[in-house]
Amino acid sequence: MSTGTLDKLPIGKSARILDVGGEAALQQRLLEMGLLPGVDVTVVRQAPLGDPIEVKVMGYSLSLRRSEAANVQIETTA
Amino acid sequence: MLEYITIAAIILAAAGFTGWRAWQTLRVASGSKACGGCEKCD
Amino acid sequence: MTEGHARHDRHVIALMGNPNTGKSSLFSALTGTRQKVANFPGVTVEAKIGTARFENSEITVIDLPGTYSMAARSPDERVATDALLGRIEGTPKPDGVIIVLDASSLDRNLYIGTQILEFGLPAVVALTMVDVAESRGITVDVAKLSETLGVPVVVINAPKGRGLDDLKSTLHRTLHHPGKVLELDYPDDFLRGVNTLYNELCDLGVKLGFKPTRPEALRLLVDGAGPFFDECEEVGGEEFISKFFEIREKAAGGRSLSMHEAQTRYGAIGKWMQEVKQTETREGRTRTDIVDGILTHKFWGSLVFIVVMGLIFQSIYSWSGPLMDAIDGSFGALGEWVGGMMSDGALKSLVVDGVIAGVGGVLIFLPQILVLFLFIAILEDLGYMARAAFLMDRLMSRFGLNGRSFIPMLSGFACAIPAIMGTRVIEDRNTRLTTIFLAPFMSCSARLPVYVLFIAAFVPQMKVLGFIELQGLVLFAMYWVGVFAAIPTALVLKKGILKSKATPFLLELPSYKTPRLKAVGRTLWDRGGSFIKRAGTIILAVSVLVWAAGYFPHSQEVDDKYDAQLAEVESAYADSILEFNPEEDADSLLAQYKAIDDAHEERVAEAEEAAEDDDALEQAISESKAERNAEMAKLAAKSADAEQALSHYADWKALEERRGEIENLRGGEHLEDSFLGRAGHVIEPAVEPLGWDWRIGMAAIASFPAREVIVATLGTIFNLGGDEDEESETLREVVKNAERKDGSKLFTLATALSIMVFFALCAQCAATLAVMRRETNSWKWPIASFLYMTVLAYIGALVTYQVAHALGG
Numbered sequence A: 001m002s003t004g005t006l007d008k009l010p011i012g013k014s015a016r017i018l019d020v021g022g023e024a025a026l027q028q029r030l031l032e033m034g035l036l037p038g039v040d041v042t043v044v045r046q047a048p049l050g051d052p053i054e055v056k057v058m059g060y061s062l063s064l065r066r067s068e069a070a071n072v073q074i075e076t077t078a
Numbered sequence B: 001m002l003e004y005i006t007i008a009a010i011i012l013a014a015a016g017f018t019g020w021r022a023w024q025t026l027r028v029a030s031g032s033k034a035c036g037g038c039e040k041c042d
Numbered sequence C: 001m002t003e004g005h006a007r008h009d010r011h012v013i014a015l016m017g018n019p020n021t022g023k024s025s026l027f028s029a030l031t032g033t034r035q036k037v038a039n040f041p042g043v044t045v046e047a048k049i050g051t052a053r054f055e056n057s058e059i060t061v062i063d064l065p066g067t068y069s070m071a072a073r074s075p076d077e078r079v080a081t082d083a084l085l086g087r088i089e090g091t092p093k094p095d096g097v098i099i100v101l102d103a104s105s106l107d108r109n110l111y112i113g114t115q116i117l118e119f120g121l122p123a124v125v126a127l128t129m130v131d132v133a134e135s136r137g138i139t140v141d142v143a144k145l146s147e148t149l150g151v152p153v154v155v156i157n158a159p160k161g162r163g164l165d166d167l168k169s170t171l172h173r174t175l176h177h178p179g180k181v182l183e184l185d186y187p188d189d190f191l192r193g194v195n196t197l198y199n200e201l202c203d204l205g206v207k208l209g210f211k212p213t214r215p216e217a218l219r220l221l222v223d224g225a226g227p228f229f230d231e232c233e234e235v236g237g238e239e240f241i242s243k244f245f246e247i248r249e250k251a252a253g254g255r256s257l258s259m260h261e262a263q264t265r266y267g268a269i270g271k272w273m274q275e276v277k278q279t280e281t282r283e284g285r286t287r288t289d290i291v292d293g294i295l296t297h298k299f300w301g302s303l304v305f306i307v308v309m310g311l312i313f314q315s316i317y318s319w320s321g322p323l324m325d326a327i328d329g330s331f332g333a334l335g336e337w338v339g340g341m342m343s344d345g346a347l348k349s350l351v352v353d354g355v356i357a358g359v360g361g362v363l364i365f366l367p368q369i370l371v372l373f374l375f376i377a378i379l380e381d382l383g384y385m386a387r388a389a390f391l392m393d394r395l396m397s398r399f400g401l402n403g404r405s406f407i408p409m410l411s412g413f414a415c416a417i418p419a420i421m422g423t424r425v426i427e428d429r430n431t432r433l434t435t436i437f438l439a440p441f442m443s444c445s446a447r448l449p450v451y452v453l454f455i456a457a458f459v460p461q462m463k464v465l466g467f468i469e470l471q472g473l474v475l476f477a478m479y480w481v482g483v484f485a486a487i488p489t490a491l492v493l494k495k496g497i498l499k500s501k502a503t504p505f506l507l508e509l510p511s512y513k514t515p516r517l518k519a520v521g522r523t524l525w526d527r528g529g530s531f532i533k534r535a536g537t538i539i540l541a542v543s544v545l546v547w548a549a550g551y552f553p554h555s556q557e558v559d560d561k562y563d564a565q566l567a568e569v570e571s572a573y574a575d576s577i578l579e580f581n582p583e584e585d586a587d588s589l590l591a592q593y594k595a596i597d598d599a600h601e602e603r604v605a606e607a608e609e610a611a612e613d614d615d616a617l618e619q620a621i622s623e624s625k626a627e628r629n630a631e632m633a634k635l636a637a638k639s640a641d642a643e644q645a646l647s648h649y650a651d652w653k654a655l656e657e658r659r660g661e662i663e664n665l666r667g668g669e670h671l672e673d674s675f676l677g678r679a680g681h682v683i684e685p686a687v688e689p690l691g692w693d694w695r696i697g698m699a700a701i702a703s704f705p706a707r708e709v710i711v712a713t714l715g716t717i718f719n720l721g722g723d724e725d726e727e728s729e730t731l732r733e734v735v736k737n738a739e740r741k742d743g744s745k746l747f748t749l750a751t752a753l754s755i756m757v758f759f760a761l762c763a764q765c766a767a768t769l770a771v772m773r774r775e776t777n778s779w780k781w782p783i784a785s786f787l788y789m790t791v792l793a794y795i796g797a798l799v800t801y802q803v804a805h806a807l808g809g
């Protein structure tokens, strides 16, 4: 078990969200889009220029910048 | 004579229509018309 | 509440839900009104109103922009919230709401679902995309969902027309017997905060001018900002604000309020889903995953992008060419036919030079417009737009912009107006303003006719690398002119006056959908229809006005002068010509001469079309000439009269030529002497450095209200100035043959390029400026845009002409 932030999660790996921070408006947006504690998230791919990334959360595809993903604390099992 | 009356009428109509369109465009600018001034978008 | 037996019920229903869930499709299906539907978030940015009928009742339906939450941050989200509360002027307050939920991502869809349900309006859930969900192994227990939410749930598929009747009758029932109001288990402190704030707001109520509701209190508490907050601050003053923050702090209990809200909602949703939803994990990747693997791939994605773009520009030429020629030909024939029917005079000139040459000149570009929109419609329906934003975000953020800005910019290639309206999804004001300012730089479909005309006339038809059409390549390059101008503009704006911190990107990537024939066809029909309508209205009107300015005063003096010249020339040849009339005496020897000569001309025309270069053309012409001379000599040798006939024929030809020259001079002098000509000479010095003469200058000025007018005005101006008896030419030929006073060709490649660059960069669209004013609420932006783009266009055209001219173009 190891903890980190979503922007560092390698492509193809899944993790569980521990906490979501960030500036108020961004945090609210992240939460509304389904990135909240207890939810599983998988990194699917990154854009050709390395940013943004695409993640699968709550069964849909969401793209966000690495800087935004850095506000999402995660833990990986195994 | 009739020819010139017809032509004058056509030119007046064209000028009137252009003026009306200019007026509509101003209405778009002032916000009293939601979209328009361009039939290209709906 | 009455029992619903009233004869003519009138109800107002709002459609709400996440973006891209099928609201607009449902709206169209219910009301029969067409509403733009496409597969990417942010298509609908304003409330649209339509009417649906059910039995005896009439239902007013409002299609709202899709949002993920009731917290309103961007202008399109505010529209949704305000409309639900009946606070938009001109939009009635809804009596009920259809909550549109996408079954394939039900959890996230229910987030705003719970927010709407808390408002307590009679509600029906329309469950869409059940087919998509099933293909992913997700099944939804509709009855359970309905029971849990406490409102009816109806499965629909609006594009296929399924479930609509059921939805209507359920809606009818619900409006008269609304369900229960949803209540969620908020933490105690949070709930207490909402209630305290609600009481405070009720005290403020009189001053606010409306009765606040509990869900509004919740929103105000959590969001702590926004237009409603500003209003309360204004009305309640310092006192209210300090109380507000005190309540907020207590309610938060050390955490963030949005975390409380999200955890309560998603907590409840998670619990419900365990009973309502069953997910059967499917092995293998979904279709969207596979397609995305290619389309967003580092290498393949870029390759596909380039190939698709190339294909679009190639097909604009190769597919629409034949159709365009057909339309062009029929307008030519129409002009000739009408010209033949009418007697010479001002009215004939109005019809032939003004209307047919003007409007016809624009209409021939219909095929190109359709091909362009065919591709745009397919990409939109497929779901590629959101991917384009994903691919471009990094690049756009270098210029201080956002990948989200890319979608409106892409739609700018169709028309700048929807592009500017589409910026409403951008929440940061400065980013939005920058995007609005950049949108008109994208080459909209109205520029296409200008490009096509000049490229077809001046860029040789040849292949590069064996398979790429040069003309298509140049067209592609024209589209980049605007983009290249936009980049430094963006940098200056974002690093200078419109600085702002990075805005969140967070964009849903919808699953790909097979483009539907019907939707694509509808787009083509609409766009084609409005293009024709434009040609028949505003372009027609401007053509008539330009004609009038170019025809009058049409002084008698000029006519007298040329009539005298004509009489002189005719009398010189009179004797000889009397004996020669090829039109009437078709079998005569002379007619045979004419036939031989005509055949020669035809061969030359063919050679001009087919020839690969000038040398080949010259050779073809001299060969044809030799053939003609040989045939004529053979004819002359046949009989004694032949010599004489040949000389009559030569005289006749010379006269025809002189007549043509005189008529040309007459037309030219009338035009120079006209109001348009006089104004043109005033502006000529300004456009000379661009390689233009006054006629092009005036045509460009006439196109400031709408840029495609140039094609019409060029047609009118050159037709007016030309020989009125000559066989009608296509606009391409007119442009090719136009001459300067000294007899040199008016349009060279350098002139054509300079015109195209000017049109690529210039702000020639009154409607765009008007929409800019409305969207920014200030004249500052449209004026700045107009000045900046016009100056840039002038400089761009100047540099292009001078460079191309120096290089010998």
Ligand SMILES: Nc1nc2c(ncn2[C@@H]2O[C@H](COP(=O)(O)OP(=O)(O)O)[C@@H](O)[C@H]2O)c(=O)[nH]1
Pocket: C018, C019, C020, C021, C022, C023, C024, C025, C026, C036, C037, C038, C039, C040, C041, C042, C043, C044, C066, C128, C129, C130, C131, C132, C156, C157, C158, C159, C381, C513
């Ligand atoms: N497969 C499927 N596609 C749908 C359904 N409803 C709508 N769509 C498609 O989903 C896309 C988005 O629809 P639209 O009406 O624009 O959604 P809006 O953004 O909520 O207004 C379009 O491509 C529609 O054709 C449905 O029930 N099933």
Ligand SMILES: [Mg+2]
Pocket: C020, C023, C024, C025, C036, C037, C043, C044, C066
């Ligand atoms: Mg919509």
